[in-house]
Amino acid sequence: MFAKKAATALLLASLLVPSIGHAQTESGTKSGVQSADLILQNGAVYTVDRNRNWAEAVVIKGDTIVFVGSNEDAKAYAGAQTKVVDLKGKMVLPGFIDSHTHASKTTGMIYTVDLFDLETLDNYVQAVKEFKEKFPNEKAIQGRGWTNSVATGIGPRKETLDEVTKEIPIALTSDDGHSLWVNSKALEVAGITKSTANPEGGLIEHDPQTGEPSGTLREKAMDLVLKKIPALSVEQYMNGILEYQKLAAERGVTTARDPDMLRYPNVLEAYRKLSEQDKLNVRFRNAFTADPDKGPEQVQEFIKLREQIKGPHFQVNAVKIFMDGVVEGGTGYLEEPYMHKHTNGQLIWNPAVYNETAAALDKAGFQLHVHSIGDAATRITLDGFEYAEKKNGKRDARPSVVHLQLFNENDLQRFKQLGAVGIPQPFWFMKEAGFYEEIEVPYLGRERAEREYPMKSMINAGIIMASGSDYIVTQEFNPLIGIQQGITRIEEGKSDYQDIANPIERATLADMIASFTIDGAYSTYTEDITGSIEAGKKADIVVLERNLFTIPAEEINKTQILWTLFEGKEVYRSDSFK
Template identity: 70%
Template structure:
């Protein structure tokens, strides 16, 4: 999906000397152990220290020495060593100071200058949707209708007796406008219902059998918050359903079993720890049957290896009365590694479907998009969720949608009083600058996807500019503006929309905001919004912990916190900006337990 990044020389040329130094493209002198790091400054390991004859305290189980330990604590301290006892960090400091925690049974690892970071946090990732990649048609690698057809036919050949055919991964740029047509799928199989979700999860490509199963005809009205795309000449359903219209088919076809979801979640966990991800939020509870039950069973069976702080999806056809059921779910799902603490709200759609809700109409059609919730119902539901102690986790792409979402949070505050709610808004593709101050005032958190911070081929020129106009397209995906105003910004992948969710890749994109292999400085996406390396690391660690109300146990390397950490083979602050995604995770610990070790890490 993404190409190789441009060279460090290009990135440096586009910055002032100090800015280039801050982005890690220029190497500086080592910091002394115990020094603090100003955001963006380079770090280097201290020299290995000889063991001192010191009295041993209660021994640690594990001690890592002679590393570049970037704590991401309040002062962004840089240390050399970490000591772990049980599931907690008991010491962070110099290698010499760590000697007092080394006993006869302590496992001691000399890091030889490798980097240690807190475990990465992905604050919005559809972990459970890995299930679809295992048990349905995977279209993510295709880039044309012809390639999708070949993939579908190959799947049918291997699975000839499926009662329905489901899949995901086709991309809107291959069929802009009304989307891909039903006739293409009818030629493959006109009798078996076929339903294929787009890569962004906001559109559904179906054949005539699926339309018939759902009773969708020329006379079927668009459901509230949804669009049935139609042939411009005949008015017949063309084969693409947007937003709430998707449910007309999906409810008929059904979903995956609990066992299938468990398999998908377990596979996701393995992908996550290989990338250093130790805490996530999956926002899809209740939107699909059996997902919540799958998590619950895995928790009871002690098969969860990373921390999940998930969200239940509110139904826009219901109101505040549904919050009582969410409270019961939260009370039931109180496991160390699995809890439900947020309510997901789909406020609008996406730009590529012309369903993101905008202040001004789209350039290519006379619409402002789709507001999925009625404003009064959203406000009351938001207030009820807030009163019950839930965080709001609001999908909002358009500037008008974000303003309405903030209005609802302000309404909740007036009803219930100000408190440490940390309601979050996710995606934030377009934001009115005047609303950034409101984030700070309301204590709201922005959750962004830096993987998307670029002028991506197939999207920027073919969809974003034609649909939004050049001026709006150039202002997409603000981040630094939020940080400058003191707003907490947490990063995420929105996997499986982003198939490769390595946080190191996301960190690189947040710093460079340019597509892999691109050498034209004019192709930097909204360059004023480039974040520093320190900003980006914080967004995937301590700010992610803050966004999920777990900063008391994770997100930084400090005594008393859970031992969630990753070891990298290189120091990010001396790595060229366009090479950050190539840095390797050697070891991942969750609460002191080794959940991943690379072969390279074993050899070293």
């Protein structure tokens, strides 16, 4: 059906470069119809509405879509000042929604050491040295992007960073955000010694021979250092968020959830100021990050802050909970032990405290947004959802579980019955070279590694799956890449069936588009204003150079985004879109 409708739409248009002009009418619009500001015509418009309808034209008045349908019917809205865009067969989609992205972390890419894609310890050290030379007066050096695969087991050593300096702290966050590599000065400033106990929910790695802290801190242990070194400023975070918006517009992202409110100083204030200054052109529905040491008593502060944030483009309607860590750090919480260390990983929250916190948040009307990597962590996460529902009564709560790397299929029906939303990262659906065989298989065993990241089975069970990038963990967050990976589940350039990651979980194109649009809107409580192209919704629009339903899946990530509208306003235009 989708292919038939797509073909019909394409027959009505040519494939030339679009041109923009004004509607030529002598008498204005038809009687009783108000003239529009903008008409998109001759498009392959995939509306992603309830019936997955296709259309030819979209009519926009101000920030709102007022008509979706045929070219002929759209003419009724054309007035002397109406701008008409002839799309000449180009595809139109709703603005993309990134249901889990660390937008504010773009700040670190600007003001700290960027280690992403450097790949070796020597390269990391060289980057830190260059940063120190460029900024000799810094009181601490921070950075992000080293990967666990360069130093498996206990992680990279403090001595390597001591070669750069022992005079000021160095604190480098891993690419996944769950480990911190530090020098001796950082350990000293934090008061971490051989006898320092692991904080609850954290792990201090030690040299197996001497017992001294080796230089890698996991999960909550990271805070021992991060709370002792200078934070980035409000102005720096504002600049980082503005830079993110530019990147988002180029990728067609118009709505996002950043879950880092209160986890890092000054992030919330940066968003608040940008909102007050009307500088946001992404619709943010963000999340506070809950502290496992504070439990339910922190909920009143969240309520107070939520009431102070009322901007249309910036609201906080969820609370993030880190239930566990990550597989590559050996801290994802598993039902069966890791193969390489014979522990089950790291549970960050005490289950009883989590249950009461979940219930308090649910009662206050917050959406639960839980990081869960391991199958045991997800089971405990669902226990909390169930506890909250029994204590408060059933409501339209939409609790969400982020990542879902390992999942026990016995929890499938409970997940559905609780109305939980899955937030996967399809960008990761592959057997990544240098990571899969080096970390996932040795740490998990091949059987578990081969059933990672379920998606299609959850969709088939009636579970809403709303995709997120987890940027900046995922450096390139273009949703078209995520859509392709969700369909193919294979690394770029590979074609052997054995290289497909958990092939039974391959989703359809329609599934994947929905996960980045209407299902993303559902996950952020914005489906009444965005997520599909329908009259009455905000004019969040993306124009693509090709119809995704008419090209091989392997070419989706090569498709160019030509034009992005946010609430009817142009926020990005490709140079090729004249």
